[in-house]
Amino acid sequence: MSDYKILNTRAPRVDARDKAIGKAVYTDDMTRPNMLYAAILHSPLAHANIVNVDTSKAKRIPGVHAVVTSKDAGIEPYGVSPARYDETIFCHDKVRYIGDEIAAVAADDPDIALDAVRSIKVDFEPLPLVLDGERAMDEGQPLLHKQYKNNVCAQVHWNFGDIEQGRRESSIIRTDSMSSKMQDGAFMEPQAIIAEVDTSGNLTMWSSTQAPHYVQRTLAMALKLPINKVRVIKPAVGGGFGPKASCSTAELAVCLLAMKTGRPVKMTFDREQVFLHSRARHQFFHTMTSGLRDDGTIAFLEHNCLLDGGAYASFGIATIYYAGSLLGGPYRLKNMKYDGYRVVTNKPVCGAQRGHGAVIARALFEVQLDRMAEELGMDPIELRLKNVMDTGETTCNELFVSSFGMREALEAVRDSAAWKKKRASAGKTRAAGKGIGAACGFFVSGAGYSIYRSKTYHCTVVTKVDEVGGGVLVSSGAADIGQGSDTMLAMITAEELGLPLDDVRVQSGDTNLSMDLGAYSSRTTLMTGSACRDAARDVKRKILNAIAGRMSVPPETLDIKDGHIISLGDPIDFSDLRDEYLKEHFGFSDLPDSPLLTFREASRIAFLELGTVIGTGSYRPPKLGGSFKGAAVGTSPAFGCSAQVAEVTVDLETGEITVDKITGAHDCGFAINTTQVEGQMQGSMMMGMGEALMEQICYDDKGRILNANLAEYKIPTSLDMPHLDAIIVESHEPNGPYGAKEVGEGAIMPVIPSILNAVYDATGVRISELPVTPERIAEALRKKRESCG
Amino acid sequence: MKRIISLTINSVLYELAVEPRRTLLELIRQDIGLTGTKKGCGIGDCGGCTVLVDGIPTFSCLMLAIQAEGCEVETVEGLATDGQLNRLQEAFVEHGAIQCGFCTPGMLMTSTELLRHNPNPTEQNIREAISGNLCRCTGYQKIVEAIQHASEADNE
Numbered sequence: 019m020s021d022y023k024i025l026n027t028r029a030p031r032v033d034a035r036d037k038a039i040g041k042a043v044y045t046d047d048m049t050r051p052n053m054l055y056a057a058i059l060h061s062p063l064a065h066a067n068i069v070n071v072d073t074s075k076a077k078r079i080p081g082v083h084a085v086v087t088s089k090d091a092g093i094e095p096y097g098v099s100p101a102r103y104d105e106t107i108f109c110h111d112k113v114r115y116i117g118d119e120i121a122a123v124a125a126d127d128p129d130i131a132l133d134a135v136r137s138i139k140v141d142f143e144p145l146p147l148v149l150d151g152e153r154a155m156d157e158g159q160p161l162l163h164k165q166y167k168n169n170v171c172a173q174v175h176w177n178f179g180d181i182e183q184g185r186r187e188s189s190i191i192r193t194d195s196m197s198s199k200m201q202d203g204a205f206m207e208p209q210a211i212i213a214e215v216d217t218s219g220n221l222t223m224w225s226s227t228q229a230p231h232y233v234q235r236t237l238a239m240a241l242k243l244p245i246n247k248v249r250v251i252k253p254a255v256g257g258g259f260g261p262k263a264s265c266s267t268a269e270l271a272v273c274l275l276a277m278k279t280g281r282p283v284k285m286t287f288d289r290e291q292v293f294l295h296s297r298a299r300h301q302f303f304h305t306m307t308s309g310l311r312d313d314g315t316i317a318f319l320e321h322n323c324l325l326d327g328g329a330y331a332s333f334g335i336a337t338i339y340y341a342g343s344l345l346g347g348p349y350r351l352k353n354m355k356y357d358g359y360r361v362v363t364n365k366p367v368c369g370a371q372r373g374h375g376a377v378i379a380r381a382l383f384e385v386q387l388d389r390m391a392e393e394l395g396m397d398p399i400e401l402r403l404k405n406v407m408d409t410g411e412t413t414c415n416e417l418f419v420s421s422f423g424m425r426e427a428l429e430a431v432r433d434s435a436a437w438k439k440k441r442a443s444a445g446k447t448r449a450a451g452k453g454i455g456a457a458c459g460f461f462v463s464g465a466g467y468s469i470y471r472s473k474t475y476h477c478t479v480v481t482k483v484d485e486v487g488g489g490v491l492v493s494s495g496a497a498d499i500g501q502g503s504d505t506m507l508a509m510i511t512a513e514e515l516g517l518p519l520d521d522v523r524v525q526s527g528d529t530n531l532s533m534d535l536g537a538y539s540s541r542t543t544l545m546t547g548s549a550c551r552d553a554a555r556d557v558k559r560k561i562l563n564a565i566a567g568r569m570s571v572p573p574e575t576l577d578i579k580d581g582h583i584i585s586l587g588d589p590i591d592f593s594d595l596r597d598e599y600l601k602e603h604f605g606f607s608d609l610p611d612s613p614l615l616t617f618r619e620a621s622r623i624a625f626l627e628l629g630t631v632i633g634t635g636s637y638r639p640p641k642l643g644g645s646f647k648g649a650a651v652g653t654s655p656a657f658g659c660s661a662q663v664a665e666v667t668v669d670l671e672t673g674e675i676t677v678d679k680i681t682g683a684h685d686c687g688f689a690i691n692t693t694q695v696e697g698q699m700q701g702s703m704m705m706g707m708g709e710a711l712m713e714q715i716c717y718d719d720k721g722r723i724l725n726a727n728l729a730e731y732k733i734p735t736s737l738d739m740p741h742l743d744a745i746i747v748e749s750h751e752p753n754g755p756y757g758a759k760e761v762g763e764g765a766i767m768p769v770i771p772s773i774l775n776a777v778y779d780a781t782g783v784r785i786s787e788l789p790v791t792p793e794r795i796a797e798a799l800r801k802k803r804e805s806c807g
Numbered sequence: 808m809k810r811i812i813s814l815t816i817n818s819v820l821y822e823l824a825v826e827p828r829r830t831l832l833e834l835i836r837q838d839i840g841l842t843g844t845k846k847g848c849g850i851g852d853c854g855g856c857t858v859l860v861d862g863i864p865t866f867s868c869l870m871l872a873i874q875a876e877g878c879e880v881e882t883v884e885g886l887a888t889d890g891q892l893n894r895l896q897e898a899f900v901e902h903g904a905i906q907c908g909f910c911t912p913g914m915l916m917t918s919t920e921l922l923r924h925n926p927n928p929t930e931q932n933i934r935e936a937i938s939g940n941l942c943r944c945t946g947y948q949k950i951v952e953a954i955q956h957a958s959e960a961d962n963e
Binding site: 028030031033034035037038039040041042043044046047203204205206207208254255256257259286288289499500501502693694696697700701702703704705727728729733734735736737739741742744 | 836841842843844845846847848849850852853855882883884886887890892896899900901902903905906907908909910911912915933934935937938939940941942943944945946947948949950951
C-alpha cells in the first residue's frame with residue numbers, strides 16, 4: 019500500500035458532477051452575442067481540376083455576410099508536419115477527395131449558410147481517380163500532388179542488426195500478411211468551432227480540439243497573424259482519440275470568416291462531415307517474415323508496410339514511422355528490417371488514432387508469433403514469456419525501457435483468465451466454436467519530440483495560491499478530452515500540498531494559461547503530471563518559507579498535512595499568525611478552530627508576506643533515441659506495455675463471433691487514479707474490438723463513403739461488449755511522476771490480435787483482412803470444409 | 808409558419824412558437840437553452856439526445872417539437888434536486904461511468920426509465936436498455952456497473 023492520501027485512489031473525476039447534471043459546456047453548447055453561422059462547400063468529386071468558382075449568387079442571398087474561397091484565404095501550404103505541408107485552407111487548383119473544402123459562408127443562421135453554399139457554382143474538370151492504395155505507386159497512376167512522386171508521401175527504410183544472420187539462426191520462418199480498412203474515430207461529439215476577433219485584433223477560437231497549442235500555431239501561420247494575437251480555448255470535449263489532434267480546415271475557415279465579418283462565427287460538423295474530415299486510422303497493408311530459433315526466441319523480423327493515407331499527409335509521416343518503430347518491443351529482437359511507404363489516394367485524409375500507426379502491425383506480428391508457436395509446439399504465452407524484455411533493456415532501434423512490467427502483465431492475464439486450463443480443454447471438454455487467444459503490446463508514453471523542430475518545453479504548469487487564502491488554482495494548457503487529465507492534475511496538486519481535492523481548482527485547455535503540446539501520444543500524465551508536481555512543490559516551498567520566516571524556524575521543519583501546517587520538530591505556537599488572520603476576517607462565519615494552523619491561514623499569511631504566491635513547473639524530455647534517420651519517432655521517456663486474453667464463441671455455421679470475455683493487464687507504472695486507468699483500458703478494449711470485428715469505412719468506385727453515419731459504420735454497443743476485466747500492473751517508472759506512465763493508447767495494442775488468435779483457436783481458420791466479419795469467417799470455414807473433403 | 812405549442816420540460820410549463828420542422832432537440836437546446844441534451848448525429852443513431860417524453864426514452868433529434876405538444880419532457884437537467892445529484896447520477900460519478908461525458912445525459916435518461924419500470928435489472932437487462940446509446944470511451948463496463956449500483960442503492 020502506498021502512503022499517498024489522494025494518489026492511487028478511486029477519487030471521482032473533478033468534472034464528473036457537471037457532466038452528470040448537464041452543466042458541462044461543450045463548444046456546441048456555447049453562443050456569443052451577435053453570432054453568425056458558417057457552412058463549408060465540400061467537393062462532390064474525388065479528383066478534379068477546379069476551372070472556376072462562382073460565388074456571386076451566394077453573396078447576393080439575404081442574410082449572407084461573407085463568402086470566402088482560396089482568393090480570400092491565400093494558397094500558402096500548411097499541414098501537420100513541417101516536412102509535408104501539402105494542404106491549403108481552400109482548394110484552388112484541384113480537389114483531391116470527396117469532402118475537400120472549396121469555400122465557406124457566414125450567414126445569419128445555419129439554413130441560410132447551407133443555402134448559400136449550395137448556390138456556389140464550381141466548374142470542374144474531372145481527373146482519373148486513385149482509390150486503391152495498393153496500386154497508388156504503380157507506373158502510370160495519376161498523381162495527386164506534384165511533389166509526391168509515384169504518390170508516395172513518405173517512406174522509411176530501416177535495417178537494425180543483421181536479418182540474414184537472423185535467418186540463418188532460425189529453425190522456423192514464416193511470411194504472413196494482414197490488411198485493414200480505413201476507420202473512423204467515432205467520438206461522440208462532432209467537431210464544433212466558434213471564433214471571434216476583438217477590436218484590437220485578438221482572435222479567440224473555441225474548438226473541440228485535442229491540441230490547442232498546435233492549432234494556435236497553425237492558425238497564426240496559415241492566417242498570417244502574430245501568434246500572440248491567437249488564443250485557442252478547448253471547452254469540454256466529447257472524445258478525440260487522435261483525429262482532433264491537428265488543426266482543421268473548418269477551424270481555419272471559421273476564423274477567417276470571423277476576421278472578415280468582425281462578428282463571432284460558429285460551425286458544428288454534422289456526423290457526415292466528421293467522416294469526411296476523418297484524420298482517423300489509415301488503411302494498413304503489412305507483410306512480415308520472421309523466424310524463431312529452436313528454443314522459441316525470435317531471431318529476426320523483416321517487415322514491409324504500405325499505408326493508404328487518403329488525400330493529404332496530415333500525421334501520416336509519423337504514422338509510417340510508428341508502424342515500424344513500435345515493433346522494436348516488447349520482445350527481445352536484435353535483427354529488424356523495415357520498409358514502409360505511405361501513399362496518397364483520392365479518399366478522406368487519415369491521421370492519428372489511438373495506438374498511432376502501430377495497431378495493425380502489432381496485430382499481424384502477434385498473430386505470426388502464435389502461428390510459429392503452433393509450428394514449434396509451444397504454448398503461445400510461454401513463447402512470449404521467453405522473449406519479453408525486462409526493465410533496463412534497449413530495443414534494436416534504440417528505445418530504452420526504463421520500467422517494464424511486461425512479464426507481470428502476461429502472467430497476470432494468463433492466471434486470471436485460467437489460460438492453461440482453458441487451452442487444455444480444447445478438443446476435450448470445450449464446446450465447439452469456443453476459443454481463447456492472447457497477445458501483448460508496447461507503446462510510447464509521450465512522444466520524445468514535438469512535431470515541429472524545437473527545444474521547446476513540452477508543457478508548463480502554473481499553480482497560484484488564492485490570495486484570499488484557502489485554495490489553489492492550477493493553470494495548464496493540457497487538453498482534457500475526456501481522458502481525465504484535469505483530475506490527474508488536481509490529484510497531484512492536492513497530494514503535494516496536503517490538501518483535500520476540493521480545494522484544488524483546475525483550469526486548462528487554453529493557450530493563455532500555459533504551454534502544452536496537447537493530448538496525443540499518451541503524453542499528458544507523464545509530462546504535464548511532472549510539471550504539475552514541480553509547480554505544486556514550488557508553491558509549497560514558498561508558503562513554508564514564508565511561515566518559517568515569520569516563526570523564525572528552519573523551513574525544513576515544517577510540512578503541510580491534511581490541510582494544516584505541521585511542525586516536524588518541536589511544537590510551534592502559531593497564535594500570532596492566527597490572531598493576524600482573525601483580525602482580517604472579522605464577521606466571517608468559517609473561521610479556523612483547529613489547534614493547528616490551517617492551510618487557509620498559512621496561504622493568506624504567505625500572500626501578506628510575499629504578494630501573490632505562484633509556483634511553476636516545466637517538462638521536456640531529455641535527448642532520446644539514436645542518430646539514424648527517423649530515430650526520433652517512437653522515442654519516449656517511458657514505454658507502457660500490456661497483455662490480454664480474449665475468449666470468443668464463433669457460430670461455425672454463420673461465422674458470427676461473440677466475444678465472451680476480455681482480460682487485460684496494463685503496466686501504467688503507477689495508477690494516479692485507479693478508476694481512470696481501468697476506464698482507459700476498457701475503452702481501448704472496446705475500440706480494438708470494434709476494429710477487429712466490425713469497423714470499416716466503405717467506398718464506392720467514385721470515392722464516396724457509403725457509410726458515413728453511426729448506423730452503418732458499426733461501433734460496438736453495450737450488447738456487443740463482454741465483461742471487461744482490467745488488471746493494473748505498476749512497475750514504477752523512474753521518469754514519470756510518482757512512477758506513472760501511459761495507459762490511454764498502449765492498452766489497445768493487444769486487443770485485435772488476442773481476438774484474432776482466439777477466433778483461430780475456435781475455428782481453425784485465419785483471416786488476414788480486417789475486420790473479421792461473419793461473412794469472412796463463414797467463407798473461410800466453407801473453404802476449409804471443402805479442402806478437407 | 809410557426810405554431811404555438813405548450814409542453815412541460817422538467818415540470819416547467821413552456822408556451823412557445825416553433826417552426827413545424829423544428830426538432831424537439833432544437834427546441835430543448837436552442838429555444839429553451841437546456842444544452843445538457845446532446846446532438847451526436849442528428850439521425851437517431853447514437854442516442855446522445857435521449858430525453859423522456861411522457862416517461863418514454865425518445866431520441867429528441869427524431870421527434871418534431873410540435874409532436875411534443877402537451878407532453879411532459881424530462882431532460883438530464885431535471886434529474887438533480889436543488890443541485891443534489893440523484894442516486895443514479897451519484898453512481899455514474901462514483902463508479903467512473905463518465906469520461907468525455909457526451910453520451911452521459913442520454914445514458915442517464917435511458918437508465919432512469921429502466922430503473923423506473925425495472926428496479927432490479929439484471930446485467931443483461933441493463934445492456935439491452937442502453938444498447939441504443941453509443942459510448943466510445945468506456946467500453947460500457949463502468950456504465951453497466953454504475954446502473955447496477957444505483958439499482959442496489961434504490962433497493963436498500
